[in-house]
Amino acid sequence: MIKFNNYDVYGAIFDMDGTMFDTERLRLKTLKQASKEIIGTEFSDTYLIACLGLSAKSAHNLAQQQYGEDIPYTNIRKRADELELESIRSTGVPIKKGLVQVLERLRKSGLKMAVATSSRRAIAEEYLINANVYKFFDVIVCGDEVQKGKPDPEIFISAAEKINVKPSECFMFEDSENGIQSAYDANGITVLFQDIKEPTENMLEKSIFFFESMYDYLESLDQVSPKLDLPQLNDPFPQTLNQLSVGIHGFGAIGGGYIAQIFSHWDGYTRPKKIYASTYNPLYLSAVNAFGSYGIRYNQFSYDERIENIEIINSDCIEKIHEMYIQSSMIAICLPEEAIEEEAHIIAQGLYARYIANLERFTNPLTLLIILNKIGAKKLWLDKIHNALEKITTTEITVQILDHHYFCDTVVNRMVSRTKEQNLLKQLRIKNNIIKIQNKTINYEQKNILDNSQLNIDQKKLASSYLGEIMNNSKPNQALQSTNLILFHAETDMPIYVENQSPLIQKMRQMILVDDIKEIQFIKNRLWNGVHAIVAWYALLLGYQTIGVAMSDERITTFMDKALKQVKSGLSFQFPSRHSDLNVFTENFKKACLNAYKDPCERVARDPLRKLSLNERVLGSIIFNFKNNLPYESLMKGMSYGYQYAVETKQISSTEVFNHLKLQLNDSNLQDLEKEQLLKKYLEV
Structure with a gap:
């Protein structure tokens, strides 16, 4: 049940054409074509608009009035059905924007759901199945299953009875004058959507709610739909695809x-x-498009997550x-x-x-x-x-x-870290072998692939050949269904x-909205990015390749804890209202580092001189703590590790490094004496 503008709603009954599906325009087109073929004259727009929402019998009677008693209406309607089905089967059902989001929310709110359509069952079922929305409905009541068509209320009353909900407790969604009259006389909670023609005054009077589009209704429905909490790591993605x-x-x-x-x-x-x-990256482009999906691995929980419905573009x-x-x-x-x-x-x-x-x-x-x-x-x-x-x-x-x-x-x-190209090549070789086993064409050539370099020209050709065989194989999805192509390793x-x-x-389910994001940016930059960089520099100088492995060294973890404490002391002084956020960021950072076995130190350590610039993640914390008489010694040591790493990787001299630091301090708002004190402290470290 949902509470919608003081109405207690237990059921939802949908008209089909014009309400869920944008088929009214298609129907007008096919009726014109069919009438032209059979009687040599196209049905007029006036006649066709007047038929919207009518049962087949009522539309037949109206055709007799305008085109003569002997008009072969049944044959015209049958031919129009054929033309419409041809279009639907070739291009799909044109569904209204926002429909699947509405259906999901109503269903997950516990409502019983039905379709009440003037269309014949064979047509209705094909459309609903083709549009992949058949699964949402408990009951379908069609025009060829009731004695009286719309505007008579029989079809809505019958649908409400079948889902065992009172008509007065059901949304009844319509787009036409006859349809809204039918829902009104059934005593439903009438919801009118505008379709081809503007609603008449009578339609608006019979409607409790009027929306220009399904998407407008979705905006109102969002206000009463339960907002889901942040997902847990192993929560499945929603099965239903929307139109976005x-x-x-x-x-x-x-x-x-x-x-x-x-x-x-x-x-x-x-x-x-x-x-x-x-x-x-052509390898990532070809690999993902060949499989139609890829995997993210969460090593901490040995859990692989598959990303689908993705197209990688150049x-x-x-x-x-x-x-x-x-x-x-x-x-x-x-x-x-x-x-x-x-x-x-x-x-x-x-x-x-x-x-x-x-x-x-x-x-x-x-x-x-x-x-x-x-x-x-x-x-x-x-x-x-x-x-x-x-x-x-x-x-x-x-x-x-x-x-x-x-x-x-x-x-x-x-x-998050990206899988190395060499590791990706290994995965492609193994998955290609799976396909060859399926086709009984396996050869057991196993070349050793190293992990410490980009692919060379021959290896790129080999990767392309693997992808070519995978894409050309007739059954790759079956063979590879249980194996993910792991492209990324992520923390949780x-x-x-x-x-x-x-x-x-x-x-959005996974987003935390903030009005002033600058404070969060500042905290993240200093607490996470700054400490992350100096830990990576220290780990590389000690010979470690990944953050997770480096955490096994007590020298590094002790240094990290001291650096975190000093950054946190400065941020707490600067943002006293963010104390709880600081605790969360600190603990999450520690957990992430302890499990970052696939996170290369080299990636985190890149661009050391940029990261050591004024007001950036490291020097900014040092200057703030220094000016406010807060501890900063471990941060100063981390800065020295960064400069040492820059000397080793950028082939610059110690003099150039010292001049870089002097330049940053000269551009700061420190007094000359304060600049000298910090330079002296750096030389001592």
Whole structure:
């Protein structure tokens, strides 16, 4: 039961054509074609509009009045049925936007559900099955199973009886005058949707609720549907696909190993029909598209999660990028900071392509999630996209485009690493052997594949041959159904913090909405990113390759604990109201590191000089603690590890490193004496 505007609702009865399915226009077209074939004259629009919602018998009587008593209406209707079925079978049933989301919410709210349609059962069942919504309904009552068709209330009363719910406790959904009259006389909770023609005054009087679209009703239904809690790791994704597409601009570790999961959980009721994801990596593109899915592995629980309904597109293919931006309702921009300059113009082109595709009108705002571990990431992106748009259109249109869409800053709270190409090649070889066994064509050639390098030219050719055999095999899905292609290794933190700027994100199950995301960004940058970097630098200097393995060394864990404590002391001083958030972030960070056996230290340690810049994740904490008489010695030691790592990997001298630190301090708001004190402390460390 749900409480909807003071109505206690126990059942839902749907009309089919025009209400659930956008078939009324198709029906008018096929009736015109059929009448032209059989009597040489197309049925008029006036006649066809008047037939909307009528039973076959009533429509026949009206045809006799307008076209003569001897009109072969039954033959015309039969031919129109054939033409309609041909269209449906070739292109699918055109369902109304928002339908499957509505059906899922009503069903999961415990309502009994029925269809009450004037169509014959054979037609109704084919449409419902074709549209993959047959499963939602307990009962179907059709026009050839009642004595009196709409506007008589018999069909709605019969449907309510069959689901054992009083008509007065049932939503009755309709789009036509005859249909709403039928539901009204049945004493139902009448809900009218606008379809082809504007509702008459009589229709509106008979309707308790009126919505211009199914999606508008969904917005109201969302207010009374239970909001699901954050998913647990092994919670299944919703089975039902909605009519939305989403995009991931940058199929890297976070995009593929985290955002794809968030999109797949969606609101807990349904999930998008399609996920686009762009990449420059041809191996990942071919591998995922060959299997039609891929896996995320959570090593801590030995659990593999399969991401489906995904299409990987080539980032160099501008047509596919445009398609992603035109078709998607939400896109996550998951790109590293060094890619911003290059990718901003591609994003700008995508937004402009969406504008052009909508006939230069602004409809259906796009929600863009900015996934970048940086304070002020949204402003950085918007400035670059603004400049890129002005190169391809006018300033006025640029401002309109940016103002129309929702740009939401985020904070990611999960560690993810990407499977090395060498490991992926191993997986492809094994899976290819599975197929060969199925086809009795196996050869047992086993070449040793090392884990410590990118694929060479011969190995890339080998990977392509494996993928070619997998794609060309007639039964790959059966052979590989129980084996996932593991592309990412992830820790288990579920929430993503998102700036509360878009209506669409309010539905998302895995998002925590915050009004002021800058504080969360700041905490994440200093507590997670800063300590993560200095731990990685220290671990690499001690010879460790992954964070998880490094945690076995007491020197590293002791150092990490001291560094966390010092960063936390500064953040607690700065944000006293965030004490509980700091505790959660600290504990989650420790757990993540302890289980990050697939997280390469080299990945975390990259760009040491950038990470040691002023106001960044490490030096910012040191300066703040220093100025407020808080401990910072372990952080200073971590900074020295970063500079030492920079010397070893960037081939720069100790003098250049020292000058880099002096430059950062000179640009700070420290007094000269304070700068000297910190430089002296660094030399002592």
